[in-house]
Every structure is written in C-alpha cells, then in structure tokens.
Amino acid sequence: MIYCEGVHKKYGKVRALHNVSISCRKGEILGLVGANGAGKTTLFKILLGLVTADHGKIEIAGDGAKKIGGIIEKPALYHYLNAHENLRLFAKMQGADSSKNALEASLEQVGLPVHRTDPVRNFSMGMKQRLGIAVALLNNPSCLLLDEPFSGLDPLGIEALKKLILDLTQQAQMTILISSHIIDVLSTVCTNLSIIHNGEIVQTGPTSTILAACTKSYSLCGNELKKAAFLSDYDTVSNGDCITISASATEISEIIFKLSQQQIAITSCRPLIDLQQLFNAKEK
Template sequence: MILDARDVCKAYGPLEVLKGVSLSLNRSEVCGLIGPNGAGKSTLFRILLGLVSRDSGTLEIHSEASKPLGGIIEKPALYGYLSAFENLRVFSRIQGLELNRADIESQLQQVGLSPLRKDPVRNFSMGMKQRLGLAIALLNEPECVILDEPFSGLDPMGIRTLQDEIRELAKARGIGILISSHNLVELGDLCDRLYVINQGEIVRKGPARDILQQAARSYVIYGTGLESSATLAIADVEQRAGSVLLHLGEDSIHAILQRLSAEPGVTLTACVPQTNLTALFEKTPE
C-alpha cells in the first residue's frame, strides 16, 4: 500500500465538505474516485497532496521516495508562451532537478508528446496539455500520482489515448494512480477499484466491475435467437438488432441468463450492465 487515508473530515464554516472519508491505494493499481459535481473529490485530492489541511483523520504515505506524490488538480498550470520542452525544463528546476536534453525528451515521449514540437503550448489541444501536465507530475519519479478530472475537455480519441498511457504507467513503473471523475464511462474500463463519493461521504467501494454491477438496473444482452426467446417474452425488454435491452424486475440477471442459456436456439455472446447513476450515488446500507 502506498497511500492510506482514514476518516478524513473537512469543513468550511458550517459546510461539511468531507465527512469521515477513507480510501487506500496500492502500487501498480489504478483506482478511481467518482461522484457528482460538488461531492468533495477535488477537496479530498488537495488534502492528499498537502495543499489543504484536514480538520481530522489520518493520512499515511508509505514511501521513501524524494517525491512520494505527484498530481494534477483540475487543469494543469502551464506557461502558455513556452514550448512543452521549455515547460518541462522550468518545472524540473522548480522541483530541484537539472535534467539534460535527453532526459526531458524521454519524459515527453513517455506521455506521448513529440520532443520535436517547438511551438508554445497555448497552441496545444486539451489532450496534449493534459499529457504535458502528467509529464510534470511524473518529475522526480513519484510512487503515487493523483489526477483530478484528467479527461475533462477531451474528445473520445483523446480519452482513450490518455487511458492507455495511464494504464501503461501503472504497470510498467509500478506507480499507484488515483483518478477522479464524474463520468463513469471514463473510469469503468480503466480502474481496478472504484470509490463512489456523494455529499462528502464514500457511499460505495470495491472492484470496479462489482460497483458497476451493484448499480445496474438494466442490461444489454447480445446473442442469437433472442427475438423468439420464451424467457424474454415475459420480461421487460426492448428488442434491438442482435441484442435486447432488459430492464430488471423481480428476477436477478443471473437467473435470467441461466434460463436463456438453457433455451434451445438461444446463444448468448455478451451481457453489458447499464449503470443507473441515481442508484450508484445512493448510500449502501452498512
């Protein structure tokens, strides 16, 4: 374990922003924090990075690195009139590093930026700025990286590219990566574990697949023979080409899939949960 926060509380006057939040992060793990706007994600990340003091609770960082944590809070703060190379050189000196040209070019390449590009970063797309921010966060080789809404403003291709780079960094360098978002799609396929925060409290936590399953109220089922299925004929479904959208009633998805698998002429190929955000953000019973 690289990071362990327990019962963290933070209030601004009468407003309780965090109410006993606990989370942990392991090395080589990508962990997500998801919640609606105003749930407390950014405040928690500022506390983890030492930018804001907590009112109570404990925070342990198990690292002997010179820079245990790196991070981006909201949009990366860059010098728009400098190139990516020059930005990285400036930020490396701020952090006490004297990197040579080869070192800086290597840092840029590992996040998918060309060291040959010389124009000011104000010309960069949001995706390129996010990757440069990630390169800055990785200076001094932290063992944990905290990314606050890193996919904000990116198009689908930019999101997929950054997801791949984050996943590779965790595996190749053994870095623990903690990411916040209010978008489930961005985190669902990327994270090993998810924490769901709402109104300053952790309302769900666990393996990402389990969290998505718990909050699913409908499923897209793919296969053949579905249009003539006796099981689906008495269920709440919407027929589609090659699939059906099943809305759960009293039966569990496992029971329905078992009956479908036993039907002659029916072959199942996939079942994809459709997570209900209202259910996701509800507090689970203790």
C-alpha cells in the same frame, strides 16, 4: 501507498469532508466517484498538501524527492510556451533533471512528440492532459492523483489516456487515484471504487461488484437482434440496432450466450448504471 483515516475538513460552516478513510495499494488504480460538490477535489488537495485537513491521519508512501504528483481539475500549463519549455520550467521548480535527454524521456513516457516546438495553446485537450501528467511525474513519484482527467476528451483521447494510465501501473507499478464522472471509463481501468456522497465515503469495494449492484439494465447493440425471438421475454426498448434490456448481470450473460448460439453478433454491451443509487449506496 495512499492511506487516509478519519479525515475531516470544513470551510467555515460548510462540511466538505467527514470521517473520510481510503487506502490504495502499490500498482492499484482506485476510482473516486461522486456527484459535483461531494468532496472529491477537496480530498485530492489535502493529499497533495495544497489544503490542510482539520482532523485525520494521512500517509503517502514512496521514495525519492516527491512521493506524490497530480493534476487538480485542469493541467496548470504555460500556454505560450512549448512542451519542452513547460517541462524545463517545472523541472527547475521541483529540482528535477532538466536536461534535454530527461525532458525527451518524459515526453516519450506520456506519448507526446519530442520534436514539436509550437506553443501548448495549439495542443488538443488530450495532449495537454498528457503534458500535465508528464509534469506530475517529474521526480518519479510513487503515487499519482488525476482529478477528472477524461473531461473534454473525444473517444480516441479517452482510449489513449486509459492506455497511458494502465501502462503506468503495469510497467512502473505506480499507485493511481482517479476521480471521474465517466463511470464507463472507470469500470475498465479501476481495481476498486470508493463512492463519496456529501463528504462521506459511503461504499468501497471491487469495481465490478459495486457497479453490478447498481446496474438494472443494459444497452445491447447488434445488426440482427430482431431475429432473437426469446428477447420478447424481457422488458426491452428498441432504438435502431440497439435495445435497452432490463436484466441482472447473470441474466445478461445468459442472454449473450443464447445470442451467440443463434450466431447473432453483439457489437457492444454497455451497463446502464443507476447513478442515484450508486451515489447514495450505503456500505453494508
């Protein structure tokens, strides 16, 4: 659905993208990961047609008036208008259905209240993100680009947005490309990851495989971890009811199994990813 091959882009003498190639299939969520200035936003702008690549091949598949929609950085909304008025205005700009029923269906699709009439400036960041996605979904695009959609959201907002993204892929078979610095979130929603560093894609592959290779320790939390004497065999650092433990993916599975055998409950297990290794990883 989304295909780029050999994309290059310079701003004057500054190289923003160099020989970038990515692909994303129907119903897939692809995560684009990289440090600030790596080239993520430039690539998104090229895919949305806001910036022209210097060289390279770009193909966006899909039917209808709009093949791809997206949000770059923050949703571009009119904060003095309410949600209905924002949607109606953008629908007319894009030649989409601006009837009351269509607008209410758009709001319901992203989980926003249909009867709220106060200005968007009163909305939480999560609600603004949802409204921005509703605007991006006007004219039913097959592909959706989300640039740092989780930034500024609280944990409940992140979970709600994750559910919306997963629903769009599962129910509408939408293809979604997401950039984010929040690796923990991408690990739970993305089928594959592409790592971009200094304008180049240095690695692409299954999310679990890429993150496991850059994970050397985990944060384990549980009320009775101190009772597990075997944990002294590992390099650990305690912090209240949690420990940081140096272990591979295979070892952490064995550790959790041993804890369950001793009836010691784990409340959370979080991989601690080496971001420097992730961003600088070279594809073999």
